[in-house]
Amino acid sequence: MEIENLDMLRDLDSLFLGKNKITKLQNMDTLSNLTVLSVQSNRLLKIDGLQSLVNLRELYLSDNGIQVLEGLENNTKLTTLDVASNRIKRIQNIRHLTELQEFWMNDNLVDNWADLEELSGAKGLQTVYLERNPLQKDNQYRRKIMLALPSIRQIDATFVRF
Numbered sequence: 001m002e003i004e005n006l007d008m009l010r011d012l013d014s015l016f017l018g019k020n021k022i023t024k025l026q027n028m029d030t031l032s033n034l035t036v037l038s039v040q041s042n043r044l045l046k047i048d049g050l051q052s053l054v055n056l057r058e059l060y061l062s063d064n065g066i067q068v069l070e071g072l073e074n075n076t077k078l079t080t081l082d083v084a085s086n087r088i089k090r091i092q093n094i095r096h097l098t099e100l101q102e103f104w105m106n107d108n109l110v111d112n113w114a115d116l117e118e119l120s121g122a123k124g125l126q127t128v129y130l131e132r133n134p135l136q137k138d139n140q141y142r143r144k145i146m147l148a149l150p151s152i153r154q155i156d157a158t159f160v161r162f
Contacts, residue, residue: 003027017042018060025049039064040082047071062086062104069093084108084129091115098122104129106156111135116148127154 001021006012007030014036022042028034029052037053038060047061048071058080059072066086070093072078080102081094088108092115094100100122111134119125128145135141145155153160 006031028053050075072097080104091118094118095121100125102127105133106130107132109133113138113144113148116145119149123151125149125151128152129156131156 001023003017003022003025004027006027010030011033012031013033015031015034016038018038018040020042022039022044025039025044025047026049028049032052033055034053035055036058037056040060041063044061044064044066047066047069050056050059050071051074054074055077056075057077059075059078060082062082062084064086066083066088069083069088069091072094073096076096077099078097079099081097081100082102082104084104085107088105089110090112091105091110095118098121100119101124103119103122103125106129110130113135119128128149130136130145138144142155146152146160
């Protein structure tokens, strides 16, 4: 299914397209005022087509088939990024998302602790979901996240105690 007929909706600020069998993010160039985009539970394999969405603050891409975290170069205002339940192996290409507060990447294939460095620029990062990734098998899972991301207040569904 294609995303179409949005060109007249220039003032649209939120768009929810979950469960629509969408295979590609396209035809959204005129939606520069969009702040929330949800395309959960579709058939996306790649993150692209978001270049003109420079005011995007919340992006929900969970439950797709995305393999690489990419295509977010112009989305520097993101505060929430949900890429849970995909096929992503690396946390990469998001170091520039310095306003990020919520990062949901549970149920993926991340196994490299060094990848957490990609989140170090997000000084206001409060919540990270990484459960059900190979990383979680490490006995020091929570401790390593707290050391790598000092601003974190919640890991998965549990608040951090100081």
